[in-house]
Amino acid sequence: MANFASVIQNINNERQENIEKKMLSTTNQEKQEILKLYKSRWIILGVYILYSMSNAAHWIQYSIISNITGKFYGVSNYSVDLTSTIYMLVYVPLLVPASWLLDKKGLKTTMLIGAGGTVLGAWLKVYSAEPDKFLITLLGQGLIACSQAFILSLPSRLAAVWFGASEVSTACSLGVFGNQLGGALGFLIPPMMVHDSDNLSEIGNEFRTMFFSFAIVNTAVFFLVLWSVKSEPLLAPSYAQVAQRKQRDDPTIMNDAFVSSMKDLMKSKGYVLLLISYGINSGCFYAISTLFSQFILQYFPGHQEDVGRIGLSLVMSGLAGSILCGYILDKTHLYKETTLVIYTGTLISMVIYAFSLSNSKSIWTIYLTASLLGLFMTGYLPVGYELAIEITYPIAEGTSSGLLNGGTQLIGFILTSVYSWVFATMGDKFANIMIICLLAIGSLLTVFIPPSLKRQAAHKAHNEKQNLGLER
Template structure:
């Protein structure tokens, strides 16, 4: 029997690079907001009438909660209405959140700041798992991993810029009016920039090309008719290898995010790594991670050695984490340069694994829709990230518990992840159906 896609002409458009560039900018816009409060948490805690520091950190944690509870409805919308509607809605929420934030410039209005972060965190659910969806929709199979990696790199570039910009603009001061002025400058700049990006989305962004780039993409409509999202979720969660990979990725992300945002607690003394080093070390990890995502994606597209390459990158991250533990436990000026180099390697390998993981996940469960598999994958790994991150924070709260011990716990978790990853074998089923 002749396949319904047998006589379909496949075509790759040059416009895909413009779509990908715009999508990456959207991811950057969202990423810059994530750490805007937490990276200078003490300043904001003082400004908002000595608010609890953990209340400030909720501006960060709300992203995990929104992702876990809302990513499946967001995926349903993507399947129903397409990428254009979902991405436009995401950017509208992002833009509205940045304008609402302007109203929070008042020591009594921290709840407004939290409201703005909540809206921006909701916008994230429409974009966080879509790099692989956009890549498969617009790009040929031999470019999918690279395109997905560039989208993921957008989040990391945004996170890195958010850390550096907040630290550069917002300074500690005993005069609240000085902090207010800096907040106003940062918030107005952010709101205007996001409004420009929203306008570009309305004008330029499209859901899909007129002609699919591959046979896999051409068959998607048939798959959508056969399976609903809930049937797909049941199928995904019954796949042992998929759940194992989800657990491995949850460990990876928990280690990355706790290391980035908990950097200053990981030194040898009670004060941890000096704050002047902590911020730049965090930014080094995040920005090198963006580079790692792109490099790893390109290498996979060239080699197609998915399982071996994923394992090597994950093993490097485990080794780099152990070296990081040793260096940060004896932080002195003579070895700070080595700590920066190692932080770069750690960020490169941890984030470099992420596009490989999404690609790996779609291969394990083919022919499930990428939107469904990446959504469930993101939801599960986000839940594990939140749980493991909370455990790491709990360990830090134990009075007699040395902060550097958490480093070794994270190293052990990554080693366990390596063992699990070695147990998975997958053939490149999707790539064979070009």
């Protein structure tokens, strides 16, 4: 930890020396036109990845071992599912305050609140490893879920504020990587640490060990955020950020810019279409993940650890898809086209996964088809973020991403509840057909999103002015 702090301090010292040399000979206006990429941007991105990962690892922690959780606490499958769906339920009312905080107070304050809430909830769960303390574990999970509101909408803001125009999509994809990696650990770790047993004391001890391990990690991440994160660099990394800073610092702009931005977003046809289609895709992912254990164990009883590993393969393939898509966007800037291809791939892979689940006799087939589904379904997440920013620029990234996530969480909660009900009353085949139909609707909506890339237009306009000699 000391070596990490020393590296950060050296980078900060180097940055300050360079800035002071430039600032001695520049006016305020000239300072705004100077672009600089700071080495510390990679450290801040790395800390954010850990921050997001350590929160997301709690999300599916109970549901992936739903049979053990239900036995230990003596609760129904619906109650176990609530430990996951609570993430979606609490996000919606916290959307506006979290987005406002990010817009007004910046990256560091928002991250500290999210990290602090996660730590508090994680330690509360340590004391909930008793059969009669399900309400306490639900309270701890609820605090961690509330903290997610101060996490999910940050990748696009962090990428735009700290990274250059040619790397912003890659940085956003890496930021989303943290949340996906946390989800992957949530699939993998609980089946490895908590095992089914008729002795509730043994299960309780294993739960306590798992909760304690997670709480220690969350505490370490909180201090990393406190020591290493800054809200924004002194000098902007791109001309799009220069323009946003000028707008933000303009005294003629009214204080209700946040409210105005929200209204503008809802007036944008392209954004509303994306909001619905993105919500459907992500909502389907949440629904599938929450009931993952119940679906697979129906066809492969006794394969609890395989369920965790299949979930891991689903998310890890999505990580590869996210990074690949971010690279493609940075190189091609084909935002709508990439979004449509990924969405169509999600639809096709869901058909393949659903068919294999109900017809295959081999668990390894499920590994492959779930990985294919994850490649497209979770690989889509950063692509949707970036398309939202492109079509809503210069509205603050935190606002557009926050509202996008709010719609996703609301749709995800509804879809998970309906998916669970259809599964319980009509079976897995009807439940998966419902998901396939919804993804088909989402793909169709994506076709009608206008290909308006406003942020790219801002970069292009500035470069053309430079070429014409209108700017230095």
